[in-house]
Structure formats: structure tokens, C-alpha cells
Amino acid sequence: MEHLDQPETFAENYRRALINPSLQKALTTATGKALDARNHALADVGEERWQQLRARARAIKEHTIDNLDYYLEQLAANVERSGGHIFWAKSASDARQYIVELAARRSVKVAVKSKSMMTEEIELNPALEAAGIEAVETDLGEYIVQLANERPSHINMPAIHKTRGDVADLFTEKLGVERNEDISEMAALARRVLRQRFAEAQMGITGVNYAIADTGTVVLVENEGNIRLTNSLPRVHVALMGIEKVIPQLSDLDVFIKLLSRSASGQKICSYVSFLTGVKTSQREEGPDEFHLIILDNGRVEMLANPHLRESLFCIRCGACLNVCPVYEKIGGHAYGWVYPGPIGAILTPQLIGRERAAALPFASTLCGACRDVCPVKINLPEMLLHLRHEIKETGRATKVTSRLNRLAEFLEHSVFKFWAAAIKTSLRYRVAAHAARATHALFGRRNKDGARVLSFSRWTNTREATPLAKRSFRERWPELIKSAEETAEAKVVETIALPTSMNNR
Amino acid sequence: MREEMKSLLHGKEQMLTQIANVLGRQAHSQFVPEPLPPFHWQVVQLDSGELVRQLIDEVTKVGGHAVQLNSEIEVRAYVESLLPADFDIPIALSDGEALSRLGIREWLETSGRRIVPVLKQFIAEELQPEETAPLVERYKALLMEASVGITTADYGLADTGTLVIVSGTEQHRLMSLLPPVHICLLDSARILPSLTDLLAHLQDRFSEAESAPKNMTCITGPSRTADIEQTITMGVHGPRSLHLILYDGKHD
DSSP: OOOOOGGGGHHHHHHHHTOOOOHHHHHHHHHHHHHHHHHHHHHHHHHHHHHHHHHHHHHHHHHHHHHHHHHHHHHHHHHTTTTTTEESSSSSSHHHHHHHHHHHTTTEEEEEEEOOOHHTTHHHHHHHHHHOEEEEEEEEHHHHHHHHOOOSSSOOOTTOOOHHHHHHHHHHHHHHHOOOOOHHHHHHHHHHHHHHHHHHOSSEOOOSSEEEEETTTEEEEEESSHHHHHHSSSSSSEEEGGGGESSOGGGHHHHHHHHHHHHHHOSSSSSEEEEEESSSSSSSSSOOOOEEEEEEOTTTTHHHHHHTTGGGGOOOOOOOHHHOOOHHHHHHTTGGOSSOOOHHHHHHHHHHHHHTTTTGGGGOOOOOEEEEEEEOOOOOOOHHHHHHHHHHHHHHHHHHHHHHHHHHHHHHHHHHHHHHHHHTTSSSHHHHHHHHHHHHHHHEEOOOSSSOOOOOOOHHHSOOOOOOOOSOOHHHHHHHHHHHHHHHHHHHHHHHHHHHHHHHHH | OOHHHHHHHHHHHHHHHHHHHHHTTTSOSOOOOOOOOOOOOOOOOHHHHHHHHHHHHHHHHHTOOEEESSSSSHHHHHHHHHSSSSSOOEEOOOHHHHHHTTTTHHHHHHHTTTTTTOHHHSSTTTOOOOHHHHHHHHHHOOOHHHHHHEOSSSSSEETEEEEEEBBBOOOOTTTTTSSSSEEEEEEEGGGESSSSHHHHHHHOOOOOOSSSSSSSEEEOOOOOOOOTTTTTEESSSSSSSSEEEOOOOOOO
């Protein structure tokens, strides 16, 4: 693989992204379009009904997660009863090993894959390739990203970072075709190339959107039809799910389909929703001979154990928090350095690959709360980001890995806040402190463009105008303000009394 | 093999016990959770004529075509207008019961066109499993050559413009997916107001895993992608065009 951003080098990653003009353009357009589509779809539902859907979806998630052992066992029993196999994978490597060994036993040469963040998470493709099995991504965006040796940069728009020109160049280079920037021509080309791969493939690998415990049914949601091809054509179908994907019964699916389709792309329902239960019992039936469902932990039980972070398991991967995030919109998905980008990525990545490796991510947020507002299952993302910041800082302090300079900075930060706490305790202290601050600014501050003196605070004021302190505080102005307010109120009273008379005159 | 079984059981027990423990329970799944109270989603009640109109509207909005036809002659003429001019290009015809009842099967089979039948008609019943495997592959290749797939649907969902196909009586999983044009016939009496109604209806029928259909697909419009510059393009993997023909099931 070519150079891939890592979470450890977050600062370098985002700096590179910020000075990439074509990426900036692609991000603004794509996130804007996706968000517009979502808002349009929501307006049709109406605010009150949207909130009802969100509340119900959250209640189902809470209920399921609270009884996760029960529902997983029920799901597994029903999948097995209808002829499917279950594999309980503790770690990413367990899951990889199971798939690679199964593929080897069935003499699989080519495996087709539909877009699945889960297979990205367990880094399945390199493992298959190492075993001599060609893994072919079939979602158009994912196919583009695979040809370019990159990672998807968005949960459901993998090639969001590429313009049509980039894709045309890529197809010319990798597929040896004449360059054509027409989007429908490029899609038609991908269809032809991938149909061939579907015809050859002996194994199809998909993710899972929802698994219904009550019936043992796996539900897959898509627009292109490549997931249907992946689970219908090859002899063996392998589906991967995190433990959190189970829901109790078929009727629970309703709110999730309504929320997911609208949040992701503004559709009422995606083009294809497939319900798969077990396997065929005769060669004269359609569908694969074998079905394997892998239920993966890979750090999720730990999320469940942490009451502050348990909500991470509610995510339905709609991508709305990415589209609305002011940070994601500027730096894009690759800067986050791993599989899951955006606000939800900043929460999942430290939990899945370790707080040390992804220490910078929870800090890459303005905590504006837009992600929480759009989240279809009402995940409190800012609260979890804050909690992760706290955990990361505490661990840093406990392990003393911080440099001497960092410790000095920490000491100063502590002192400033101690001083602040002391200064605002009584009104006298506050007034004295305010006067002192104003005097300091006047003495040591630099003149800004309006001529007022302001102290600069290194990084903060490098990119922003610092606001000068007001000459007189609000408190000092209060007596005058109240006086003028009273005068206006009196004038209004006079007016209202005067009004009926003037109307009588008419 | 025994070793493998043991480790599988171990994996399951270990994971479920761990989950139970972090949820504050000693052992897993020792009780049946109290289900959530039912969710009431208010929708506008429509009569059958309004459901037909809404379904047609919604199918059109998502880029499909929909017509309501009153006679077998009209249905046949409409289907014919969508078939390739070249009679050598195969067309796929499912075993949906309505296709025989409306005379489409007989008409097409005697038209001189190449017809790809469903899998269970393609593979003879008495064949051994090792004989069928290459035939299944040939069948898939043949279906990929077909320019049109003609099937019926089991339900329509009016408020989203969705066609629902359920495995069992008809083999329409591949025929509705591989050819670039999908023509789908639906009895107007089989239109439900929404997905909510469908799932509630199926929930009662399939609460036992044995009776759940092996495959059910909700199809809303043609196959689409917006993966390049968020520009919507039809027919990337599945059908490029979708034609719904509503017919009156009582009428014959």
C-alpha cells in the first residue's frame, strides 16, 4: 500500500489536507449536498415526528444493549436453525483467520466484497491477499478507493475526496481505457469490469446493517445492488457484524430504515433492503450454498463496560455527524488516520486501537454539538469526546510519559485556573482582577487594527483577532442601562394609552 | 473437528458471559427481557384508489416508471414496447403465477424469442448435486446476458414506492437484479400503505425462524450510485430501469 495517514501523525495529516485545494472543494460540495438532502427529507417528516423516530430508535438500542447477551444468543440459535454457521470472534485476527481458512478450504481464488466498515476495521483485504486470494471491492466508491490504494474517507461515501477528473485518471491508469470524465460512462465501465468479477467469485463478503434476533435474519441496506450480487451469486456468503448490530424483532427495523436512509442520503428508503434468513436446501433454489455469520467483539465489550462510552455502540453508521462537522468538512476523512473518521471516528478509534495511538482525535472537535443534534439515535458525542479527553489526560499524567515542557505547561494551566477560581469568588476580587487585566492589556498589549491595545496569546491569536477588553465593564454600565431602559418603558406606556384616542379620531 | 467444536463453544460461552458480566449479571441469558411497548406511528389512511396513485407517484419520483393497466392486451403491448428488437437477445421470465394467468408466459414462449427460465426449471429435478454445480454457473452466465427480466412482486409499499419480492413461490431474486431492465407486475390489491405495515404483517407470519423466507428484497427505484461527486447515476450494478405494471387481480 502507498502512504496512508496514521492517527499518531494527526497534526501533519490535517495540515496536508488543509492546503489541498481539490480536497477542500470536494469536501465542501459533498458534505453540503449530503446535508441538504438530509434536511430536505427531514422537513417532509416534520420536526415532531422526527423526534418521535429518534426517541424510539434510541429506546430500542438501549433495550437491546441492556440485554445484549440474550439477543445475541437468540440470534445465533435462529441463524443456526435456518442452516447458517456462527463464528464468535473475540478479536480482529480471529475473524480474519476464520475467513481466510474458510476461503482456503473452499478453494476460493476470488472473493467479492460489498462495502463494509467492519472488514476495513479487521483489515481483511491484506490478510486475504497474503493467502493468495484476490479480494475485489464492488461498491463503486470503494472500488475507486481500492484501485487507488487508499482508504475510504467517509463512512458511506468512500471516494468523497476524489473529483470526476481524479477518477477518470485512475481508470485510465489502472484499467487501460481511454480517458472519459463522463460520470455515467465511468459507472458503466465499472459495471462491466465488476460483472466479470462477480461471475468468477466463489465467495461473497458483506457487512450487516441489522440482525433480527427473533428470526435469525440479516438485513442489508444499499443503493447500488452490489450487496445483492455479493450475497446472491457466489457459493459462499460470509457476513460480519459487531455485537451491537442485533435488534430484537422485525418490526423494530422500521424506525431504523426511516432514520438511516434519510440521515445518510435524504432518501425515504434506500434502493434495496435485503432480508436474508439461512441458506437454500436444494440446488434448484437461488442463493448461496453456505452462510457464515461472524459476530465480532474486537473491543466492543470494553465499550459496553464503560458507562461513559457505552453509547458508542448505538451508532448506525449513517455518516450525518461527518457531514455536519466543521472539522471534518475542513480536514476530510483520511486525516483521522484510521477506518472511522469524523466525530464518531474520534470516539471509536481511540477505543478500538488504543487511546495512546489516537490520543489527538478527541481533541479535534470544537464541541459545537452539531453532531449530537443530527444523530438519528441521539448519541451524545460531545459528552463522550470530553470524557475521552479526560481519560487521555489522566492516563498521560499517571504514566508520566509527558515531556518536561508539557509538565511546565500543565503546571501553568493549573495555576491560571486556580487564580481564576480565586478571582471570581467575591465581587470585590472580580472587580480588582478586571481592573488589573485592563491595565495589563493597556501596558503590554499590542495595538490592533482599531488602535485598541490587546495582549496576544500565541496560537490562539495567530489565526484570530483577539477582542479587546471593554473600557468599562457591563457592571459599571448597569446603572445607566437600567435608567435608559426605564425611560423607554415609560414612553411605551404613554404610547399605548394614547393609541385608542387616535383610533377614535379616525 | 472435535477440537474445533470445543473452541467454537468456548468462544460463544466466553463472549456471552463477558457481556453478561459487564452488564452486571453472573451468567448470560437467564431471563427473557420484557419487550418494549409497541410503537405507534400515525399515518394518513388512504383508500385503495389513493394507494395506487401514491405508489405510482413515488415510483416515478425515485426514477422508475409505473402504469396501471386494465386489460391483458394493454399489459402485453406495454411489455412488448420494452423488449429488444433483436429476437436473439435473451429475456428472463420468472415463474410468477400472474405471468401465466395474464397470458404473458404463453405469448412470449410462442413469440420466437429466447427465454431464460427460472433456476428450478433450468435444472432437472432428478440431477445429482455434483451434476448441478456447473449448470448453476451456466445459468448465472445466461441470466447476465438477458436484457430484460420479467417478474411479479408480492407487495407494493405506497408511501415509499417500494416493490417487495419474497422468495418461496416465485424465483425472482436474480431476475430482478441481473438484467439491465426489470419489468415487474403487481396486483393492485397487494399494495400496503408503508414499510411499517409490511413489517408488522411479516412479524406475525415469521416469528418462527423456520417460516421466515430465505430471501426478501424491498426494491425502490432502479439501482443508483452517487459515489462520484455525489452525482446520481442509474444502473451501476442492478437494473438501469424499473417498470411497474399494476393490474387488477380480480379482473379476468
